[in-house]
Structures are given as C-alpha cells and as structure tokens.
Amino acid sequence: DAKTTQPTSMDCAEGRAANLPCNHSTISGNEYVYWYRQIHSQGPQYIIHGLKNNETNEMASLIITEDRKSSTLILPHATLRDTAVYYCIVRVAYSGAGSYQLTFGKGTKLSVIP
Amino acid sequence: NAGVTQTPKFQVLKTGQSMTLQCAQDMNHEYMSWYRQDPGMGLRLIHYSVGAGITDQGEVPNGYNVSRSTTEDFPLRLLSAAPSQTSVYFCASSPTGGRLETQYFGPGTRLLVL
Numbered sequence: 001d002a003k004t005t006q007p008t009s010m011d012c013a014e015g016r017a018a019n020l021p022c023n024h025s026t027i028s029g030n031e032y033v034y035w036y037r038q039i040h041s042q043g044p045q046y047i048i049h050g051l052k053n054n055e056t057n058e059m060a061s062l063i064i065t066e067d068r069k070s071s072t073l074i075l076p077h078a079t080l081r082d083t084a085v086y087y088c089i090v091r092v093a094y095s096g097a098g099s100y101q102l103t104f105g106k107g108t109k110l111s112v113i114p
Numbered sequence: 115n116a117g118v119t120q121t122p123k124f125q126v127l128k129t130g131q132s133m134t135l136q137c138a139q140d141m142n143h144e145y146m147s148w149y150r151q152d153p154g155m156g157l158r159l160i161h162y163s164v165g166a167g168i169t170d171q172g173e174v175p176n177g178y179n180v181s182r183s184t185t186e187d188f189p190l191r192l193l194s195a196a197p198s199q200t201s202v203y204f205c206a207s208s209p210t211g212g213r214l215e216t217q218y219f220g221p222g223t224r225l226l227v228l
Contacts, residue, residue, distance in 0.1 A: 034215070041221075041222065042219075042221055042222070043118075043204050043206070043219025043220055043221055043222055044157065044204070044219050045219070046215050046216075046217065049215055087156070103156055103157070103158075104151075104155075104156025104157050105156055106154065106155075106156070107156075
C-alpha cells in the first residue's frame with residue numbers, strides 16, 4: 001500500500017470549513033483514498049473514500065487531484081465534535097479475506113476551536 | 115442495534131496472568147477482527163475471522179489466541195500477559211469482508227500489564 005503524508009496538527013474555527021490535506025505521491029492506479037477519524041478514546045470511524053472523482057457524503061467531501069498524488073478532506077462546517085485525529089489511508093478496495101487490515105499512519109490532529 | 119461491544123473497558127494485569135477480552139456484535143457480520151493501537155502508531159491487525167469456525171493471523175499474532183464459535187462473538191485471549199502487550203485493543207466487524215467503508219469498530223479495551 002502507498003504511504004501517506006499528513007500534517008501533524010491543524011486548528012479550525014467552529015463553523016468554518018476544515019481542509020485536511022494528504023499527500024500520496026506513490027499511489028497506484030487501483031488504490032483508493034480512504035479517510036477515517038478517531039475521536040479521543042473511541043474506535044476509528046469511516047468518513048469517506050474515493051478513487052479519482054471527487055466524492056461527497058453526509059459527513060464530508062473528498063477532493064482528489066487529477067494526478068491522484070494528493071487529496072483534501074473537507075468538513076464543510078466544523079463543530080467541536082469534529083475534534084479528532086484524521087487518518088488518510090491509501091490501499092486497494094478489496095484483495096481477499098484479510099484485506100480489511102487497516103494500517104494507520106500518525107494522522108492529523110484537528111482541533112476545532114470555539 | 116448495539117453495534118460492536120467490548121468488555122472490559124479497562125484492565126490491569128500482572129505479568130504472566132491470563133485474560134480474555136470480549137467482543138460481540140449484533141449486526142450478523144461475517145467478518146470480525148482484533149487490532150491493537152500503541153501510542154504514536156496506527157492500528158495493527160492481530161487476528162481476524164471470516165466466519166464462525168474460521169480464524170487467521172494478522173500482522174502481530176504472537177501472544178494472542180482467538181476462536182470464533184458463533185457469528186456474534188470473537189474473544190481475544192492473552193495466555194501469559196507481558197508488558198509489551200500494554201495497549202488499546204479494538205475489535206471490528208464487517209458485513210462484506212474487505213470493504214473498509216463497512217468496517218465498524220468497538221469502543222476499545224485499555225490494557226495495562228505491569
């Protein structure tokens with residue numbers, strides 16, 4: 001699986017959009033970009049994923065550059081409850097029974113400030 | 115649905131003691147797995163199961179045993195606890211194995227081995 005690089009930490013004012021970048025310059029053609037988050041002391045939570053088109057769901061939007069070497073997770077109206085560590089993961093969508101193994105990097109600690 | 119539940123939430127063991135971390139899910143998911151998360155590191159897969167009666171090793175299986183006698187339960191056993199097993203343990207389940215966006219995590223068990 002391709003490696004990812006994320007900033008260690010970011011701050012965002014409550015109510016503003018939070019834009020979390022991720023670099024994945026070695027991504028392969030069949031690898032997706034997944035985003036998870038982990039709120040303090042809780043299990044990881046899936047947010048969104050995409051291959052090359054921009055994606056949006058009820059939680060967030062995912063913008064992937066045309067060369068797929070980087071992406072940005074956008075939380076449109078950040079709330080205090082969005083304070084968490086956000087992980088960007090690049091991997092194939094499915095590759096067998098053990099393929100739901102998740103390898104998290106260090107992620108970005110997002111602090112939403114009142 | 116309760117989702118994925120884990121017990122206990124916290125546990126302190128002495129070196130050499132044994133214990134079982136419990137994990138249960140009420141979503142009729144075929145796939146279940148155990149991860150450990152250490153400070154500054156991502157999740158690492160310990161063991162996983164693709165259905166009742168079937169288990170397999172993940173990235174860091176040494177020192178841990180699992181069994182899957184029912185669809186609902188997937189206990190993790192530490193036969194002789196060591197300080198290196200101090201960690202936060204997460205159980206996860208998935209209905210369609212390998213699909214990261216459908217993997218649900220439990221709240222975690224914090225284990226301290228003295």
